[in-house]
Amino acid sequence: MTESPADDGSAAPLPPAAHGATPTRGIGNVPRSTTETGKFGRLFRGLPPLVLDETQIQNVVNMMVDAGDQGAGGGWSGTPTASDVAAPAGWTYFAQFVDHDVTFDPTSLLDQANDPDALENFRTPRFDLDSVYGLGPSANPWLYDQNDPDKLLLGVNPPEYAARDLNRNHQGRALVGDPRNDVHVIISQLHLAFVEFHNHVVDRVRADPTLVGGVPATPVGGWGGGAPVGYRPTFAQIVTLVRWHYQWLVLMGFLPAIVGADTMSAVLKRDKKDRLDSDLRLYNVRRKPWMPVEFSAAAYRFGHSLVRDAYLLNVGLSPLPVFSSDGDANPLADLRGFRRLPAGWEIEWHRFFDGLPTSGPDTQRARLFDTRIAPPLHSLPASIDHMRRSLALLNIKRGVAVELPSGEDFATAVAGKVGLDPMSVAVQSGLPHGSPLWFWFLKEAEVQRSGQSLGPIGGRVVAEVLVGLAENDPSSFLKAQPDWRPTLGAQHGEFTIADLLTIAAVTL
Known part of the structure; x- marks a missing residue:
């Protein structure tokens, strides 16, 4: 669910903190030459771009219009509908949280002005929770409790608002590492859960320092990189422990649910010594990790198809x-x-998630991975796009603008790289011309996986990029300790989103 809506400069600018106010820095300069570097690159530099005119784009958008879910819950009445997937609705927004983590760009406005195409001045995409930690207590002290700087600061609201909330300024804007994590109520509360999870882990580790035994110290913005004093764990060790459990969630919980178990096992498996080992055939890193535009502008936008019309937050609300x-x-x-x-x-x-004590019939499901988009995304609010255009239109126009190849050409290229029969991954798009790559990935999921997960091509792209980012991060458990197992879950050696939410002590 990468950067949403405004993309082509034709929409009025949004307030600076609004989600999708501007395209991700660097996406306008995607190298085709192997000698160029930048924040973004291409998995296949030689594929020709798909060229579509306005009428052709609009015809594709018209095919993606969905009539909407029926029933009292925006399609959720406690009984799954034909538009539901097996995965719980919470993964839709966990996907967005992950996107904000790996695409967070805290470069100063001065540096951005000097490097608008993000050729050099950008931070390496990592699963490091910098959207939560920012640059650490020294550089971003407003994120931390000055009475206990190992902990993140929670909000204090007036009585007419919820007691548990993100820390906010007097105008209600969240003081967080990445303002996009305040774009809607669901992701802001997911961010809050990570804040509270960190704080509870601080308490747990202080009570039992063996929890960070063997866990290296990963400095955050230069803070906390020193050796432990006596037996007291450092802030940097605690952050590593939190990050590793989060990375486990991404690789072992989220990814299999999104790409399917077969694709996941082809990309990441255990060797004879029980160490995780990857098999990456599409995503290769020579100097430092980069973001494939086929991933950012197409494959990882699968989440837009999972969004429901409406959600039930709790028993007291409609x-x-x-x-x-x-x-x-x-x-x-x-x-x-x-x-x-x-x-x-x-x-x-x-x-929103399975695995909690009261999960069950009330657990809302995501919509199918398919080419039909829920009605609220057909005409975006004026505060997001003053022309009230469709999110599908903006996605496809962005894909054309960054010169993505057709889905058909891309699928053939991937099949050759990973050893699949090109005919086995062919998809009838129903279009009289080449398919926009984002549309093709959704159609593939619809045809090849009955809408329950991404298909073998789209899923392979998502799995390889996310695994590749972890593999090329020297501070990740996958790189530093590939035989590491979680220590904080209810079941030793495992860790689920339900474990994180339980430890965070949020409303379950």
């Missing part, structure tokens, strides 16, 4: 739409963020 026509004027009409959490809007997480 279902609330993601966006609504009344939302610009009425802050209680939909789930938009950049404000204090209204009283009574706390998420009961068993409604």
Whole structure:
């Protein structure tokens, strides 16, 4: 679910903190030469770009219009519908959280002005939770509790708002490492869960320092890189422990649910010594990790197809739409963020994830991985796009602008690289011309996986890039200790999103 909406300069600019206000820095300069470097690159530099005119783009968009879910819950009445996938709805927003982590760019405005195409001045994409930790207590002290700087600061709201919330300024804007994590109510509360998880891990490690035994210290912005004093763990060791458990969630929980077990096992498996080992055939790193534009502008936008019309946050609320026509004027009409959490809007997480004690019939499901997009995304609110255009239109236009190849050409190239029969991955798109890559990935999922996960081509791209980012991060457990196992889960050696939420002590 990478950067959403505004993309081509034709929409009015949004407030600076708004999600998708500008294209990700560097995506406008994607090298085709192997001698060029930048934040973005191409998995296949020689494939010709797909060229579509405005009419052709609009015809594809028209094919993606969905009539919408029926029933009281934006399609959720406790009984799965034909538009539901087996995966719980929470993975939709965990995917967005992960995207913000690996695409966070804290480069100063001066540096960005000097390097607008992000050829050199950008941070390496890593699963390091810099969207949560920022640059550490020294550089970003407003994120931390000055009475206990090992801990992140929680918010204190007036009585008319929710008691548990992100720390916010007097205008209600969240003080977080990445402002995109305040774009809507669901992701802001997921970010809050990570803040509270970190703080509870601090307490656990202080009570039992053996939890960080053998865990290296990974400095955050130059803070906390020193050796432990006596038996007291350092902040940097605690951060490493948190990050490694998060990385485990990404690789062992989230990815299999999104790409399918067969694709996952082809990319990441255990060797004879029980160490995780990868087999990357598409994503190669020579100097430092980079972001494939086929991933950023197409494959990882699968989440837009998973978004439901509305969500039920807790038993005391009616279902609330993601966006609504009344939302610009009425802050209680939909789930938009950049404000204090209204009283009574706390998420009961068993409604979004499996594995919690009360998960079950009330656990909402994501929509299918397919080419049909829920109605709230057909016409975006004016505060996001003043022309009220479709998110599908903006996605496809961005793909054309960054010269993505057709889905057909890309699939043939991937099949050759990973040893698949090109005919076995062919998809009938229903289009009279080449398919936009994003559309093709969704159609592949629809045809090849019955909409339950990404298909063998799209899933392979997502799996290789995310595994590749971890493999090329010297501070990740996959690189530093590939035989490492989690220590904080209810079951030793395993760790799930339910474990994280339970430890965070959020509403379950």
